[in-house]
Amino acid sequence: MEHKKLTAHFLELIRRASTSLPPDVVEALRRGIENEEPDSAAASTLGLLLENSQKAKDAETPICQDTGALYFFIEYGPDYRQSQLVEAIEAATAEATARYYLRPNAVDSITGKNSGDNLGAGAPNFHFTERDENGLRVRLLLKGGGSENVCAQYKLPDGRLKAGRDLDGVRKCVVDAVFQAQGKGCSPGIMGVGVGGNRDSSYGVAKKQLLRDLGDVNADPELADLEKRLMGELNLLGIGPMGLGGKTTVIGVKAGQLHRLPACFFVSIAYLCWAARKAFMTLKEEEVAYDWD
């Protein structure tokens, strides 16, 4: 596909991610309202979140002013090259910033200077996977700084938590991370949990879980049980929407695992705010399809 067309598709993908909430998240927030006491502050806060999301969609303006870091997960066939995709995505990212779909969010860590167009060292983030079939599958996640700051990594065993090297130890880490975060990550959040791996791949697999549909069930029965149990337990903490109290502290727990070194057992928790902005796109020859409106 020619550069101009490809750039336009990526721009549209970014616009959709920033300005509209995915249907699984909307559904989860609605369920949250049903679970809260009628007329409670928690129920009205959740209502305002949904109302704002609809306003943002209608006005084509960002749901949240922190439009986050951009994470592109791309599967590409033999008819595409990585360099071509990077070029188109960078052009689309700069254009999306100029159109106010994105806030300038890339700051030089040494000089403190904002690049102004969301481009810079490591920005955007790319995860490429090659495949045999022609075409593209692109999943975009926008993740803001508030939720990034409350992500946490643990090393098992953990004496403070009395957490051993097993799934119950993993469970305690997740409870601790959500308790420590309180409302600071913009609850109700979605927890991506990475079990095993090394320092960076553990966070990587945790973040990748955030792409999963909130309604799916983990193919691994033990992780499926862990996810279900944590959904129940975390919502007993009473932290609630924006940390102001209530029964809706998380709207999703999704766990993935990687093999680890015998000496290492890392557990990583990637906290995603309720404004879980993701958009998915499939390209085949000249045809483009988005997973939802």
Place this chain on the structure above:
Amino acid sequence: MIGIKLPVSADEIRKLKAGDEVSITGIMVTARDAAHKYLVETDAEDVRDLLKGSMIYHCGPVVKKGDDGKYTFVAAGPTTSIREEPYEAKVFEKYDVRAAIGKGGMGADTLAACGKFGSVYLSAIGGIATTLAQSVVEVLDVKKLEEFGVPEAFWVIRVENFPAIVTMDSHGNSLHDEILEKSRGEYDKLVG
């Protein structure tokens, strides 16, 4: 819902209690990390008068520049306030600021400063950026735009009926601490 007009006196602010819902009208200033560092390390003559009796909004907005050169807020929800904890008490004292508006709550130093100077901490709802941008009816000025960048600059804004909740008052009460303590009971059962 309690209406507050800016600038506001310390006496007026001392009447507020944690849990009160307020609606703010008047001129306030956004300030985040770079701005707080600047406020503490310099005398900030460019914003000093604007801050007196007013409020600081912890917000890094998405801002549109029109063809006429005028700015408007497109998306403007609160950012996480705890990052400013090392600075805020000093800022309240030095600039006579009546409130910080943000999300997630602040710590013991800020709570003590609220009591000492007659100030409060207000929570706005995180992520309702389009809704809150509509309460910002005018962008009057911007300071340090070139140096700090769009999210970190001081944006001088006129708000109308800006909604927030008092979550830390000037009488030592913090809803954030209350929720933390309540959740600790359940946490101990789950982890213990």
